[in-house]
Amino acid sequence: MKWYNVIIGLIKRIKSDLPLLITGSLLFYYLFKNELDMLNSYAENELMPHITNDTDGILIDNLDESRDPDNLFSSGDKVVESFKNKEDKIKDSSTVDLYDYNILLEKNRFFPIIQDSVDGKDMFTRLSITPSDTIKNVKSLSRKLKYLLVDKFTWQASYDHIDESYPHIQTKKFMDNGFAVDAQLSKIKTLFQETFELYSATTSNSIDELKPISRKRIDNGNGFGRTLIGSIDMFYLLDMDKEISDLIDKLTLEDTLVTSKNLLNTNENFITIISSLISGYELSEEREKIFLKIAKQLSKVAIKAYDTPINGLPLSELPFKSMIQNRFALRKSSIFEIAGNILELIKMSSLTKENVYISTGLNVFRKMVESSRNVFNVDYLFPTIIDPSGCQILKNDKHEERVISKKGTFLKTIYNGEYINCMQRDTFFSANDYDNVDSTGEQDIEFIDLINEDGNVNYLFSLLKSYHLLNGNGELDFKDYFEKSFEIMNKYMFYKPNLPSDILNKEEQANFVFFTPISASKRQVNDLEAEDEILIKQSLRVKSQHCQLGGMFLFASKLFKNATYSALGEQLINGCIILPKLTNLNVIPESASFDKCNENGNCFSFDTDKKVESLLDGSFLDDKFELESTSYFTAEDILQANKIGLNNVEVSTHEIALQERLKEGIPLIKADRKRSTGNPIASNRNDAGDNSINSPEGNNLENKKVYKLTTSKADIMGKPFSVDKKKWTNSDHPFYINSIDSKFRMRPEFIESLFYAYRITGDDKYRRIAAETLEAMIGYIRHVHKKHVEISAIEDLYTLKARDELPYFWFTRTLKYYYLIFSDVSTYSLDDYIFNGDGHIFKKTFLV
Structure with missing residues (x-):
């Protein structure tokens, strides 16, 4: 009471x-x-409080059309530029003019901008990426994140713990005992020092790359001096104390990185610059705090690229100096720019214990998984160009009514200076989607490759390394995703060329394979039978970058105890070993394409007369789509690999069962008639079938995918040839090669695979091959340049024409992997360190 x-x-x-x-x-x-x-x-109501509209434009730099779009707003004389002529701006007074900077800035608070790209070719894009007078450099940018949630995933102490059953990646037995080869190390160190001195003497050390012949400086990166910053770990590897000291003094004095660029490439920020700084910090035994300090500064800027509505997927080019920041990811983005930074984001969280980085990175992977089935023509592997915006701009016709009837959620946004309503999507989707406002209605063709042109992004390899960095722990199943991706690759992305009988010896003929990108299109939809016909064309173009894949599969073979991956990795490397011989060169050219061998047991039966005849009657150019029902690698391949001692892996019970299936003639996958949902714009449901990885997007109508396979004829379409001489006209390459890009850019991917192969298998033949390729490479370069000290790329390996290029990856990857393969095997063991896509070295923390 x-x-x-x-x-x-x-x-x-x-x-x-x-x-x-x-x-x-x-x-x-x-x-x-x-x-x-x-x-x-x-x-x-599209109105503005207290805004005057008495201005024709805003204060910006000279907008010379001939200048590099990235530098449209670089330092220079200020001019007043009108984005639209006055007569174009005479509108009804109630209409909001989104070409007025002040109005756009205010409206952007409520409505995000969606753009195809930010290359500055149209007036609205130029307006939206105009730098703010209040933002001068990286350090001064401190805007808060708007959309990113840091509690989606968190950095956990359990990631540092390693299970007793966790495999060793690097073998413990080396045929040559794994000691350092001092003569080779000395040679490589001299090469690095000579070329770096050439770079340093010609540039101010803030230029991204050097043209060594003309002595011109090129700033084709983010403007931070990626050759200099990217060489930090090589300075430590080669004990270049002066260069380390000079760089530390420079960074300490400036206390930041400054760039004149207004667009920062998100991939380069993380993969090249931030990862270099992390590597420098860890290789200095964490003494040089300036490296970590600047890495944190730049990461706080770079993470802004992921601060996007709906999906949290990144802007590939971040207009970091603009105040207009509320943006979707670009409608036409590279999959490599979207999925390429997961490893680096996880590493930043492991260093800083800030959840925003790992949360952002794993969110990207989760979106990959959600988009991996029933969205694109081929499951689990993505087209090189996708739409990650999550905001689909629909056709404005009766077709839109059909889509709207699916009860999608719409969002008001700004596109090309106008308000639009876009439908929200929880996944990536095709940039060529039939429902898109800019779709031509023609056949949607999706081109699929695994590695970007620069060769520093292979998102599947990045996932393997992320899994390794997390010691096999984590909330998401990297292993399952990789295995399902492999099943598709095994089906469509490997081939053997048809070659003359006498070009290779018996041992070379037996165990090699090439990788090929593919294009996939949907020819028709049979509504009565609920069947989609997916037509796949193998390009048959082998790129120098693809030589990295051998190392990736060997890495996967140890990580997942899978003998199939080991056999494939060995054969991919063997393909790159013999490629110079097939092209009559001593080094690997930029790319080459061949005729496909359609009978794997008879791949050395190339007949010149038959090829000429089929070219004359046109039958060679016919598309013959055939139903595929078996995978490329079979039990015989694995057993043969085991016989010749190629596999240095433990085989799991699952793998033994898999091999038994293969012996009985059962293919690894059955992708010829595969269940798939039809329209990806649909209500959510989780019943995606036995092969799903928790994909939430789909609908109640299921279509069968019927996969049919052929080869591309693009490389020989219209190509002149001589009937009498039975050879290509005006071409130096043999008739059994359909095309060749005979540039030599001193690429790192082949030596990278040799490095992984040596450390994983312990076979010293990979050191011998590395020594031979190094000698051949330097021999070509010295010959082309008349034995001068200058080292640059080669424009044409047949004519020995020089190319005025010294790529930054010569310093960051090519010479690094050559140095490491001849170093003592205790130097940066694969069990203790991880090399990111740009070759930078991360410590792998683990507690038993």
Whole structure:
């Protein structure tokens, strides 16, 4: 009764004041409600509070069309530029002019911008990426994140713990004992020092790359001096103390990195610059704090690229100096730019214990998984160009009504200076989607490759390394995704060329394979039978970058104890070993394409007369789509690999069962008639079939995918040839080669695979091959340049024409992997360190 009496007493005391309290509370509530209603009204009615529209433009730099789009707003004389002519701006007074910078800036608070690209070719894009007068450099950018949630995934202490069953990646037995080869190390160190001195003497050390012949400086990266910054770990590897000291003094004095660029490439920020700084910090035994400090500064800027609505997927080019920051990811983005930074984001969280990085990285992987089935023509592997925006701009016709009937959620946004409504998507989707406003309605062709042109992004290899960095722990199943991706690759992305009978010896003929990108299109939909026909064309173009894949599969073979991956990795490397011989060169050219061998047991039956005849009657160019039902690698391949001692892996029970299936003639996958959902724009459901990885997107109507396979004829379409001489006209390569890009850019991917192969298998033949390729490479370069000290790429290996290029990856990857393969095997063991896509070295933390 005591508490009851107290309450009664309080009510009696405030009884007389109660009407006043209620009245005040209502006034207080309606005051703020009116303010919110007013702001919402401004947004919904496209009106602006207290904005004057008496300006024709904004203050920006000279907009010379001939200048590099990235530098449209670089330092220079300020000019007033009108984005639209006055007569174009005469509109009804109630219409909002989104070409007015002040209006756009205010409206962008409520409505995000969606763009195809940010290359500055149209007026609206130029307006939207104009630098702010208040943002001068990386250090001064401190805007808060708007969309990113840091609690999706968190950095956990369990990631540092390693299970007893976790495999060793690097073998413990080396045929040559794994000691350092001092003569080779000395040679490589001299090469690095000579070429770096050439770079340093010609540039200010803040230029991205050097043209060594003309002595011109090129700034084709983010403007931070990626050759210099990217060489940090090589300085430590080669004990170049002066260069380390000079760089530390420079960074300490400036206390930041400064760039004149207004667009920062997100991939380069993480893969090249931030990872270099991390590597320098860890290789200095964490003494040089300046490296970590600047890595943190730049990461806080770079993470802004992921601060996008709906999906949290990154802007490939971040206009970091613009105040207009509320943006979707670009509608036409490279999959490598979207999925390429997961490893680096996880590493940043492991160093800083800030959850925003790992949360962002694993969110990207989760979106990959959600988009991996029933969205694109081929499951689990993505087209090189995708739409990651999550905001689909639909056709404005009756077709839109069909899509809208699926009850999608729409969002008001700004596109090309106008308001539009886009439908929200939870996944990536095709940049050529039939429902897109800019779709031509023609056949959607999706081109699929695994490695970007620069060769530093292979998202599957990045996933393997992320799994390794997390010591096999984590909330998401990297292993399952990799295995399902492999099943598709095994089906469509490997081939053997048809070659003359006498070009290779028996041992060379037996165990090699080439990788090929593919193009996939949907020819028709059979509504009655609920069947989609997916046509796949193998390009048959082998790129120098593809030589990295051998090392990737050998890495996967140890990580997942899978003998199939080991056999494949060995054969891919063997393909790159013999490629110079097939092209009559001593080094690997930029790319080459061949005729495909359609009978794997008879791949050395190339007939010149038959090829000429088929070219004359046109039958060679016919598309003959055939139903595929078996995978490329079979039990015989694995057994043969085991016989010749190629596999240095432990075989799991699952793998033994797999091999038994293969012996019985059962293919690894059955992709010829595969269940798939039809329209990807649909209500969510989780019933995606036995092969799903928790894909939420789909609908209740299921279509069968019928896969049919052929080869591309693009490389020989219209190519002149001589009937009498039975050779290509005006071409130096043999007739059994359909095309060749005979540039030599001193690429790192082949030596990278040789390095992994040596460390994983312990076979010293990979050191011998590395020594031979190094000698051949330097021999070509010295010959082309008349034995001068200059080292640059080669434009044409047949004519020995020089190419005025010294790529930054010569310093960051090519010479590094040559140095490491001849180093003592205890140097940066694969069990203790991870090399990112750009070759930078991360420590792998683990507790048993």
